[in-house]
Amino acid sequence: MASPVVEVRDLAKKFGDRTVLTRLNLDIGRGEFVALLGRSGSGKSTLLKVLAGLDQEIEGTTSVDGTVSVAFQQPRLLPWRKVWRNIVLGLRQDNDRAVAEKALAEVRLAEHADKWPLTLSGGEAQRVSLARALVREPDLLLLDEPFGALDALTRLAMHRLVEDLWRTHQPAVLLVTHDVDEALVLADRILVLGEGHIVAEHVLGQPRPRKAADNAEVRSRVLADLGVTEGAPA
Numbered sequence: 001m002a003s004p005v006v007e008v009r010d011l012a013k014k015f016g017d018r019t020v021l022t023r024l025n026l027d028i029g030r031g032e033f034v035a036l037l038g039r040s041g042s043g044k045s046t047l048l049k050v051l052a053g054l055d056q057e058i059e060g061t062t063s064v065d066g067t068v069s070v071a072f073q074q075p076r077l078l079p080w081r082k083v084w085r086n087i088v089l090g091l092r093q094d095n096d097r098a099v100a101e102k103a104l105a106e107v108r109l110a111e112h113a114d115k116w117p118l119t120l121s122g123g124e125a126q127r128v129s130l131a132r133a134l135v136r137e138p139d140l141l142l143l144d145e146p147f148g149a150l151d152a153l154t155r156l157a158m159h160r161l162v163e164d165l166w167r168t169h170q171p172a173v174l175l176v177t178h179d180v181d182e183a184l185v186l187a188d189r190i191l192v193l194g195e196g197h198i199v200a201e202h203v204l205g206q207p208r209p210r211k212a213a214d215n216a217e218v219r220s221r222v223l224a225d226l227g228v229t230e231g232a233p234a
């Protein structure tokens with residue numbers, strides 16, 4: 001892989017006596033879209049926090065070559081600032097309405113610039129959160145279950161939007177999700193986290209836009225990695 005954006009070597013993370021990550025190695029290429037799956041409690045969010053620089057009490061080495069933006073499951077907008085001000089908050093041009101409007105247009109919310117965050121639907125708030133992440137033109141975009149709280153139709157629309165935004169801005173993406181189909185549709189590579197490190201990797205070569213059904217074989221393998229038997233109740 002030519003000059004990866006993310007290089008993690010022998011990462012270990014403990015909370016007290018509890019080891020959550022151990023002997024974890026990971027490379028993410030520039031512009032690569034990687035999905036991270038793993039059972040609840042396997043350490044996915046912990047790894048994202050380390051990569052975001054929010055947790056530095058670690059062993060091993062991690063390096064991120066460039067800027068990082070994060071979008072979480074909850075959009076985390078400041079309710080006392082209008083939508084457009086949330087977008088540019090913390091930027092050097094934090095008064096630049098034109099910058100905010102351009103970002104809002106990209107997520108198809110141009111007409112919502114002057115709204116208050118609490119008047120937005122869940123899907124709209126999540127799109128504002130994406131615009132806020134992308135306006136920083138990150139080299140690495142960390143997405144922690146950003147669509148988990150949305151209804152199924154909104155989630156499908158978000159997949160298309162994220163794919164478009166990814167193509168336009170070309171960040172490397174690390175998407176944490178519980179949704180295997182989401183990973184199959186969006187990712188270049190699916191990683192499975194277990195026992196503190198990456199226990200399986202699946203490379204997806206199919207052209208986009210994709211349907212999850214295009215990848216039935218990988219789907220079965222990922223589900224098996226996660227310990228799910230197809231046909232059995234979830």
Ligand SMILES: Nc1ncnc2c1ncn2[C@@H]1O[C@H](COP(=O)(O)OP(=O)(O)OP(=O)(O)O)[C@@H](O)[C@H]1O
Nearest residue numbers: 015016020038039040041042043044045046047178
């Ligand atoms: N600040 C903390 N202090 C102590 N333990 C923590 C802390 N943060 C996470 N943990 C523990 O680390 C483990 C991994 O948590 P993490 O949130 O990374 O899992 P996850 O794979 O993202 O789970 P989920 O899919 O349920 O969101 C869990 O057992 C959790 O209880």
